[in-house]
Amino acid sequence: MDLNALADFNLVATHGGFGRASRASRRSKATLSRRVADLEEQLGVRLIERSTKGLELTEAGQLLLARTEGPMHEVTDAITAAREGTGTVSGRLRIAAPVLFAQLAMGRLAAEFRRLYPDVTLDVVSEDRLVDLVDEQFDVAIRPNPRPDTALVGRCFAKDRLVVVAAPSIPMPAAGPTPVRVDAIVNAHRDGDTWALDGSSLALEPVPVLRLSSMLMLRDAALAGAGVTRVPRSIVWQQLASGALVQWGETGPAVELWVLHTSRRLASPKVKAFVDFMAARYPDGSLALSG
Known part of the structure; x- marks a missing residue:
């Protein structure tokens, strides 16, 4: 099998047509069409149906693309590395x-x-x-x-850790026999967790006062004093260092x-x-x- 013809087939198939493949590769549509036709003749099957509505892969074409797209990338990478030298970062x-x-x-x-x-x-x-x-x-x-x-x-x-933080104006509650209810700014994509603080007997039951879908929004709402929140330490370390936020504790496993x-x-x-x-x-x- 001609690997160049197979590469041209992958190029046309992934770009969805000869025109787009031609523009991407700066090669003529006629050349690409001829190479795909040569591949079809070698394999004895139709790979692409050409019509006025555009290009559609046949079942054989879909199968060939699925099986060869990844390996063709590997071949391309290997050829590039060989041409540029194994130490060239480019x-x-x-x-x-x-x-x-x-x-x-x-x-x-x-x-x-x-x-x-x-x-x-x-x-x-x-x-x-x-x-x-x-x-x-x-x-x-x-x-x-x-x-x-x-x-x-x-x-x-x-590595990062999730930390429970609040503005200095919000007092940290004492531990009790059951989770302590607190006004909380919670992640809109996760809700209902009890926040158990590592190394402490204090556990918090968040009562959502705000549901926000961005960690940065959670942080900024906590800075504004809206409630307690749980965010990665990596995005609040400056606010903790300056005293704009107070860390109540760490919670959950490390994030790698x-x-x-x-x-x-x-x-x-x-x-x-x-x-x-x-x-x-x-x-x-x-x-x-x-x-």
Whole structure:
């Protein structure tokens, strides 16, 4: 099988047509069409149905794309690495990061990484959903507490803790035999938990006075004295240091932040450089975000 023809088929299929594939690759539609036709002839099956309405993959075409898209990325990475040399850190680095971390850290981190590696172009996408690194063509993803996944490898570069905080004007209650009810600013996506403070007999029963969908909104509402809230320490460390907020205690397990890449794809120099950079950026593992 002609790998170049297979690569052209993947190009056309993923772009959804010969025109878009032609513009993306800067090659003529006629050349791409001929290469796909050659592949169809080699395989003896129709891969693409062409019509005035556009392009549609046949069942055989869908199967071929599903089975070859990931491996073709690996081949492309291997060829690029061979051409550029295994020590060259260059090219486009596509990163998926959670929204909060992206908003408060990735702008500065991206600028710092590019100062170190000026031949790398970073493309950072803020996503709280679990992106598929292979299908969506991400090189790395930053994730909190990732589930074990045999397809991904990486490194934990920082840890965080959830802390219960309030404005100094709100007195901290004494521990009792049952959870103490407090006016609380709660995460709109999670509700109903009892907040047990580590190393303390005090447990809190949050009575929601505000439901907010952003950790930054939770923090800002607590600063305004609206109630008690539970947020990552990394986003309130400055307010705790200045006395604008008071920490009542830590709650729940540690939150680990990992930088991950697919184990199926060759770890290119740019991916290795970024993983090492993130680990070096947080040498003691503590996370402190500003914003």
